[in-house]
Amino acid sequence: MPQGEFGRKPRRQWAPDARALSIVGDRWLMVIVRDLAAGPLRLEALRRWLPGVSAGALEARLARMAEEGLLDRRRRRSLPPRVDLELTERGHALASVIAELARWELRGHWSRPKEDEWVDVGACFRLAPFLQSPKRADGAIDGELALTILAADGDEPEHYAFVRDHGRAKIEYRTAPDADADATLTGTQDAWVQALSSGDGAAKLKGTGDQALASSFLKLFTSAG
Numbered sequence: 001m002p003q004g005e006f007g008r009k010p011r012r013q014w015a016p017d018a019r020a021l022s023i024v025g026d027r028w029l030m031v032i033v034r035d036l037a038a039g040p041l042r043l044e045a046l047r048r049w050l051p052g053v054s055a056g057a058l059e060a061r062l063a064r065m066a067e068e069g070l071l072d073r074r075r076r077r078s079l080p081p082r083v084d085l086e087l088t089e090r091g092h093a094l095a096s097v098i099a100e101l102a103r104w105e106l107r108g109h110w111s112r113p114k115e116d117e118w119v120d121v122g123a124c125f126r127l128a129p130f131l132q133s134p135k136r137a138d139g140a141i142d143g144e145l146a147l148t149i150l151a152a153d154g155d156e157p158e159h160y161a162f163v164r165d166h167g168r169a170k171i172e173y174r175t176a177p178d179a180d181a182d183a184t185l186t187g188t189q190d191a192w193v194q195a196l197s198s199g200d201g202a203a204k205l206k207g208t209g210d211q212a213l214a215s216s217f218l219k220l221f222t223s224a225g
Contacts (some may be wrong), residue, residue, distance in 0.1 A: 034095045036086065037092065037130070141212055145184070
């Protein structure tokens with residue numbers, strides 16, 4: 001086994017892939033990249049989107065990302081004080097890595113949630129812009145698709161907009177659905193889970209407008225290439 005200076009075992013292997021994995025081999029770091037890819041986000045908003053990671057663990061990862069040049073943190077002088085997070089060019093470059101990892105899973109064993117997985121449909125929405133294959137059009141249709149997750153127990157629904165313009169896609173968080181959207185898809189968490197994990201799951205979602213646009217969005221998760 002290779003040894004370091006004075007016969008000590010080196011902590012890390014000197015190779016491009018090994019060095020990269022020492023940075024991005026943490027699942028939460030890559031999830032943070034995914035959620036910041038759409039644009040700057042307040043720290044409080046990121047915390048709401050990542051309830052599965054403790055405040056201390058999140059802070060440690062953000063500090064590491066800043067140290068590695070993946071992230072800029074801007075502290076705003078406001079009351080209350082706030083921190084804005086934004087990916088650097090180096091951080092944005094990881095989008096293609098996330099896309100390939102997600103497509104690899106979609107081609108293999110993607111399914112309904114397992115017993116040890118907590119469900120966050122919004123996380124799937126935030127992943128969607130990464131899933132357009134650079135090798136084919138994926139049936140891409142330009143337009144705005146309003147997405148709504150109906151909450152249980154009287155909580156407020158979540159609203160997103162999936163926007164395609166000349167083949168480029170982005171996801172936006174909204175406080176309410178856009179009345180001018182070209183199409184809408186609405187459903188409970190269970191309905192969305194079925195729609196995003198099987199080719200025939202859209203029947204439980206309620207849709208309006210251009211359903212070809214809605215269908216092309218769902219196909220990102222059910223026909224990865």
